[in-house]
Amino acid sequence: MARRLTAVRARWWLLVLVFLTAASAGASAQSFWDELLTGIELSIGQSVAAGVFEEYGPPARLSPEEQQWLAAIFSDIAGRAQRKEVPYSLTVLDSPVVNAFAAPGGYIFLTIGLLDYIGHDTDAVANVIGHEIAHVERRHGMNALGRRLGLGLVLQLALGPPSEDSPVWHQVAVIATELMHLGWSRDQEHEADNTGQRLAAAAGYDPHGMVRFFTILRELEGLEIPFLEFLSTHPLTSERIERARVRAELLTPAPRSRPKPVSPYTPRGSAGEPEAPPFFVP
Numbered sequence: 001m002a003r004r005l006t007a008v009r010a011r012w013w014l015l016v017l018v019f020l021t022a023a024s025a026g027a028s029a030q031s032f033w034d035e036l037l038t039g040i041e042l043s044i045g046q047s048v049a050a051g052v053f054e055e056y057g058p059p060a061r062l063s064p065e066e067q068q069w070l071a072a073i074f075s076d077i078a079g080r081a082q083r084k085e086v087p088y089s090l091t092v093l094d095s096p097v098v099n100a101f102a103a104p105g106g107y108i109f110l111t112i113g114l115l116d117y118i119g120h121d122t123d124a125v126a127n128v129i130g131h132e133i134a135h136v137e138r139r140h141g142m143n144a145l146g147r148r149l150g151l152g153l154v155l156q157l158a159l160g161p162p163s164e165d166s167p168v169w170h171q172v173a174v175i176a177t178e179l180m181h182l183g184w185s186r187d188q189e190h191e192a193d194n195t196g197q198r199l200a201a202a203a204g205y206d207p208h209g210m211v212r213f214f215t216i217l218r219e220l221e222g223l224e225i226p227f228l229e230f231l232s233t234h235p236l237t238s239e240r241i242e243r244a245r246v247r248a249e250l251l252t253p254a255p256r257s258r259p260k261p262v263s264p265y266t267p268r269g270s271a272g273e274p275e276a277p278p279f280f281v282p
C-alpha cells in the first residue's frame, strides 16, 4: 500500500513538473495542453467508436457508386473543418434506426435508416454531415465529458494514457457513450446547425438542404415511425427550423471546382443490399 502511495505521489510530482516545464515555455503551454487534450479526445473517440460497432454491428455495404458519392461529400465538408488535428472519418451503419451522430475524435456516423429518407438529396446529406462535424469542431462532446468527469479523472487521464483495460478508461468510455445517447442541449444544436450549414455552403452545397432534412423529420415525427432516434439526441423545435431557414436564405453556396456529386443511393427498404465491401472513409 505504502509503495503504491509513493508511486501515486511520484506521478503527481511528475505531472506538476511537466506542467511547470510547459508553463515556463510560455506560449507553448497552450499547445502542450491542446495536444494533451487532443490525445485524450482521440483515445476516447476510439473507445466510443468500438462501442458503436458493438451496438450496431459492422458498417453497411454500399455499391461503389454510393461509396464514391458519400466519400466526395464527406471530403468536401471535412476539408472545410478548422480542427486539422482531428482525423475526421465517416461510417455508415447497417441499421434501420434513423440517426446520425458524432463521437469525440471526429468519428461521424450515419445510418442506412437515415439515408433511406434523405439519400436522394445530396445537399441534405451534406448538411447533416456538416452538423455532425460541427459537434466535434465545437468540442460539444469533450466539454460535456469534462464536466461529468471532474478534475480527478481528467488528471488521471493527463498522467498518461491509461491502458485500454484499466477501470479509469472503462469509466470514461461508459460516460462518453452515455452522453452521446443523451443528446445535446438546445444551444449546442443551434450552434451545430449554424456551423454545419456554413460548412456545407463553403463546400458548395445548398444550405436549404438542412431545412429539407428538418421538414422530413417533422413528417416522420407526425407518423411516429419506430427507430426515429435522431430526434431524441437532436431535439427539433419550430424555432430551430425557422433559424435554419433564415440562415439558408443568407448563405450563398461557394462556387465548386468540380460538379456536385449526384446521388446514386438506392433505398434499402425493399431493394436489399448490393454486394460491396463495408463502407468507411478514413
Ligand SMILES: [Zn+2]
Binding pocket: 131, 135, 184, 189, 192, 233, 234
Ligand atoms: Zn446535433
